[in-house]
Amino acid sequence: MVTQGTSFNEVDALKRSSQHFEMMKNWLDTNSHFKLMTLNQQALSEFHRKGVTFTVYSDAKNTERVIPFDIIPRIITQEDWRTLESGCKQRIQALNAFLHDIYHEQNIIKAGIMPAEHILTNECFEPWMVNIDLPNPIYAHISGIDLIRSDDGQYYVLEDNLRTPSGISYLLESRQISEHLLPELFEAFDIAPVKNYPKMLLQSLIECSNKPQPLIVLLTPGRYNSAYYEHTFLAREMGVPLVNNYDLFVEDNKVFMKTILGREQVDVIYRRLDDAYLDPLAFRPDSMLGIPGLMSAYRTGNVMISNAPGTGIADDKSIYPYVNEMVRFYLNEEPILKNVPTWQCRKPEDLAYVMAHLAELVVKETQGSGGYGMLIGPHSTTEEIEAYRQRILADPAGFIAQPTLSLSTCPTCVEEGIAPRHIDLRPFVLASPEQIRIVPGGLTRVAMRKNSLVVNSSQGGGVKDTWVLQGEGI
Known part of the structure; x- marks a missing residue:
């Protein structure tokens, strides 16, 4: 049980x-506080130079800021990483099975x-996806x-992000920064590499397309999106076109990209915008970001969308409490990673408990993200x-509650x-019909404020490099 x-x-x-x-202890002992703060400032300057930023939507001006970085890495032993890797792979298998089901x-x-x-009335359940047989049952x-x-000392899953998960660029840039500023530590430690993530992502998308040389594009809502830097970063590193909706069009239930040499048929769209904005003919008619006719092309099987429309129901916080049961039901296995105990306010008995203990709990909107609305x-x-x-009380189904966690x-x-x-x-987990890949470690987010439990960058949090140790004797 997770307790405070x-x-x-x-x-x-x-x-x-x-x-x-x-x-690590010796390195910290031999470097003054001034030296560490100087390294942090160098990292901040490098992030600023590269444009590694995020947008604070709670600010009336939608302020764009450079994400704070801390030079002291978070280190994960090989033993712990094996457990985390196995648990994440198992969880994604179950969630994809759930979505297909x-x-x-x-x-x-x-x-x-x-x-x-819980499913059919959920706003993230997408009727357009019913009975669509994907070439591979991966959503x-x-x-x-x-x-x-x-x-x-145990790891728990706090939430799943399956719609348009972001943050991988922070992970990769953090590693480049620490390699540059801490060369002596990288010589002393045997650290699992992360720089091959873009190649892993590209290979995974190719395998999902069932084509030897598919045309893959990354669809961005534009430069005003908070994760636009990441969109440009990934497109560049994968060597695929970064496109807006006006670069694409649908004809004969096929998606084409406009180029200076004429049109080219698109096989895979790695989309970084929400379902509601993908196709104004299928979803929001006022969307200025989507491609008219995209869902018809998708239903016909002429284009793959990653992640699939309708995937969001699997990371809805009201569905989260059932993931352990999904593992048992679909895989016939016991969950490797456990959930945090959760009360669903849609249930009368859970609602009564939450109302009686509100001052002790963390309450979240089921559709919330980024640390907002908590x-x-x-x-x-x-x-x-x-x-x-x-x-x-006005909308019990829109909220869940959890214990105040001792992160x-x-x-x-x-x-x-x-x-x-x-x-x-x-x-970050990449699923294809051939294998599930995970770059060693992940993005460590840190609450820079004393006693704060909110690590989101939009709420004042920063990032650390994450080192997974390799080698013998670990």
Whole structure:
């Protein structure tokens, strides 16, 4: 059970590899606070030069900021990584099986494991996808699984990101920064590489297309999107065109890209915009970002969309509590990674508990993301709690609640010195018919503010490089 208490310190896990623990300790002892702060400032300058930014939508001006970076890495032992890797692969297998099932036979409903209304009335359930037979039964080709480590030293899944998961560019840029600024540590440590992620992603999309040389494009909503830097970064690194909707058109149920040499048929669209904006003829008619007729081409099987439309229901927070049962139902296995205990406010008994313990819990919107719209009970005023109570009572199905988690901490260089700060981890999972690939480690997000449990960049969080150790004796 995850409870509030003393946070697990990631240094304790590193002590299992005494040699690496001593090397990191010696490095920290021999570098002054001023030197570490200087390195952080160099990293910030490099991020600014490259345009590694994010947008704060809670700001009235939609302020664009450079994401904070901390030079002290988060280190994961090979033993821990094996568990995380296996658990993430298992989870994505189950979630893809679930998506195929609910758009076809709906066996999980027939078996009484999930109520039909949880799925069929969910706003993320996409009727357009019913009975579409994909060439490969994979819906979530690219996923980000958010993990936390609690005071018991165990990893738990906080949430799944299966729509348009972002953050991989922060991971790759963080590694480039730390390799550049910490060459002596990279010589001393045997660290699993991450730079091949774009090639892994490209290969995975090729395998999903069932074509030897498919034309793959990355569809962006444009430069005002908060993750636009990542869109340009991935397109460049994969060597595929970065396109807007006006670069594409549909004719005879096929998608074409306009080029200076004429039109070319598109086989795969790696989309970075939400379902509602993909096709104004199928979804929102006022969308200025989508391609008219895209869903007809998709239903005909003439183009692959990654991730598939309708995938969002599998990462809806009201579906999250059932993922462990999905693993058992579809894979006949016990979950390797457990969920955080969750109360669904749509259930009368759960709602009663949440109302009675609101000041102790974290409450989230089922459709929320980015740390927006949350209530962290222990850190909220009486007025904030009561206002949130009314929001829940007005729409119980729109909220879930969880215990206040004791996220693990990692040494972090802040103004007052080296101090523990709470962290989470987002490994990125690539699924194809041939294999499931995971770049070693993932994106470590860090709450830069003292005692804060919110690691999202939009809420003041930063990032760290994540080192997965390799070699013997770990």
